[in-house]
Amino acid sequence: MELTQVTEETLLKEFQAKIDADAKIEPNDWMPEDYRTHLIRQISQHAHSEVIGMQPEGNWITRAPSLRSKKILLAKIQDEGGHGLYLYSAAETLGVSRDQFIQWLHEGKAKYSSIFNYPTLNWADIGAIGWLVDGAAITNQVSLQRTSYGPYSRAMVRICKEESFHQRQGYEIMWKMMEGTKEQRAMAQDAMNRWWWPALMMFGPKDGDSPRSGTAMKYKIKRETNDQLREKFIQKTIPQAHLIGLTVPDSEIKLLEDGTYSHGEIDWNEFWTVVNGDGPCNKQRLAHHVKYHEEGAWVRECAQAFEDYLTK
Numbered sequence: 339m340e341l342t343q344v345t346e347e348t349l350l351k352e353f354q355a356k357i358d359a360d361a362k363i364e365p366n367d368w369m370p371e372d373y374r375t376h377l378i379r380q381i382s383q384h385a386h387s388e389v390i391g392m393q394p395e396g397n398w399i400t401r402a403p404s405l406r407s408k409k410i411l412l413a414k415i416q417d418e419g420g421h422g423l424y425l426y427s428a429a430e431t432l433g434v435s436r437d438q439f440i441q442w443l444h445e446g447k448a449k450y451s452s453i454f455n456y457p458t459l460n461w462a463d464i465g466a467i468g469w470l471v472d473g474a475a476i477t478n479q480v481s482l483q484r485t486s487y488g489p490y491s492r493a494m495v496r497i498c499k500e501e502s503f504h505q506r507q508g509y510e511i512m513w514k515m516m517e518g519t520k521e522q523r524a525m526a527q528d529a530m531n532r533w534w535w536p537a538l539m540m541f542g543p544k545d546g547d548s549p550r551s552g553t554a555m556k557y558k559i560k561r562e563t564n565d566q567l568r569e570k571f572i573q574k575t576i577p578q579a580h581l582i583g584l585t586v587p588d589s590e591i592k593l594l595e596d597g598t599y600s601h602g603e604i605d606w607n608e609f610w611t612v613v614n615g616d617g618p619c620n621k622q623r624l625a626h627h628v629k630y631h632e633e634g635a636w637v638r639e640c641a642q643a644f645e646d647y648l649t650k
């Protein structure tokens with residue numbers, strides 16, 4: 339056996355022992371290449387989701403129905419941009435630059451969450467995004483607070499605090515609309531009908547069809563599987579819908595004797611169509627990001643010039 343092989347094996351054993359003992363891995367610690375590349379992919383895609391996710395909500399800032407709702411929406415969207423920045427910073431600790439992440443996004447090599455490829459057609463969609471989309475995001479992110487990579491885990495702690503405000507403001511919009519006129523109730527139900535299934539798709543493919551889950555679970559990058567998290571979200575969200583008089587658009591939902599709900603199955607063809615780039619807004623979202631990234635080049639140059647001046 340060669341010396342390098344022995345060293346690699348020992349390092350890997352020590353690394354897995356740390357993971358098994360629930361210790362955090364930090365940027366300067368030794369890590370196997372498949373752990374590093376897995377994290378680079380997942381954290382950067384998570385960051386892209388936060389940033390692209392600003393677009394469907396941004397569509398409603400100028401049309402928010404009151405000054406209060408406009409202020410809340412502005413603050414929420416700004417939070418999402420901030421989440422993107424923490425996550426890009428966490429991903430950069432793995433040795434890839436932010437410019438490279440953005441280039442991969444623009445070249446279609448990096449993904450972002452399928453949910454942001456659906457349009458926001460009426461004000462109730464802003465309620466549905468806060469309640470369902472942030473609600474699904476939190477379910478996943480609470481679990482990711484215990485992820486094994488230190489910088490990712492710490493970013494999640496702060497993000498989760500902010501996301502719980504987002505979830506509540508979305509539920510408040512839906513609840514207010516359900517207490518309103520017949521037309522407002524119809525708008526809320528329409529938003530529920532359009533966002534329910536895409537929100538469930540955010541958790542990714544079924545466990546048996548999730549090629550990344552093996553490595554993710556072995557290295558405790560993910561602490562729960564896609565289906566476990568999706569199920570948690572379904573079970574807590576159905577009663578919230580019923581409480582304000584909304585119908586969940588799934589004819590197979592049934593309350594079981596043990597107090598849980600059985601439910602129908604996602605349309606996986608739709609999921610893969612959207613993930614693979616052919617959803618209702620994929621092209622629009624990416625084109626928008628490319629356009630404003632290019633137009634913002636001068637801002638980055640100024641910031642860099644100022645930084646260079648300070649460090650001279």
Ligand code: FAQ
Nearest residue numbers: 384387388391418451452475539540541542548549550551
């Ligand atoms: N959309 O083997 P798996 C938010 C891809 S944040 C698009 O199961 P994995 C805040 C997956 O990347 C929302 N692609 O993969 C907000 C992989 O492709 P790849 C984002 C998807 O990584 C709210 C392939 O399919 N949250 O919303 C999706 O083990 C409101 C095979 O899948 C996160 O990113 C999908 N839904 O599990 C902002 C959380 N599902 O990379 C603004 C962190 C799967 O091989 C407004 N990420 N794919 O080319 C994760 O937990 C995981 O990466 C999963 C996927 C669960 C998304």
